[in-house]
Amino acid sequence: MDLNSFQRINREIQKKGIEIFQSEIERFEHEDGQIKNIIMKDESQHSLTAFFFRPPMEQQTSIPKELGCNINEMGLIQIDDFSKTNVPGVFATGDNTVTLRSLATTIGAGTNSTALIVKELVEENFAM
Ligand SMILES: Cc1cc2nc3c(=O)[nH]c(=O)nc-3n(C[C@H](O)[C@H](O)[C@H](O)COP(=O)(O)OP(=O)(O)OC[C@H]3O[C@@H](n4cnc5c(N)ncnc54)[C@H](O)[C@@H]3O)c2cc1C
Helix, strand or coil: CCHHHHHHHHHHHHHCCCCCCCCCEEEEEEECCEEEEEEECCCCEEECCCCCCCCCCCCCCCHHHHHCCCECCCCCECCCCCCECCCCCCECCHHHCCCCCCHHHHHHHHHHHHHHHHHHHHHHHCCC
């Protein structure tokens, strides 16, 4: 994210009365598994009842990388609208390509890419 976008988002957040603390997280405290406090490296602490974060993603296997598939900055296999990767003949669908993960998304994308794979196979083998 560029500096301008970062500053714009910060302003929008502050307009909503949300405070921004910029320090590294040291640890969390909980009570019976329920999050209670966040302790920062600068020793400040803040009480909280929920915590949202975006964990870094990585592929389960090195196969996509070994095949030469482009991996985007979020750790997902880069595909086009038809589930094609940058490597001819290699398609990807499902959790390895999207952040919004669900069975419906996976099945929908899988159905579409299957149709395209069949089309490519037919064209490859029965080209006139
Ligand atoms: C805890 C949890 C709860 C969820 N609840 C819901 C829900 O309620 N509703 C919903 O719609 N979605 C839910 N999801 C999301 C949903 O399960 C996934 O979006 C969906 O299963 C993705 O399908 P997929 O085929 O892309 O990946 P997966 O289902 O993860 O399948 C990938 C397969 O590849 C195999 N594999 C990995 N590496 C290798 C290898 N090197 N060689 C061979 N095989 C390999 C794995 O063993 C796995 O079987 C949930 C996910 C989680 C984790």
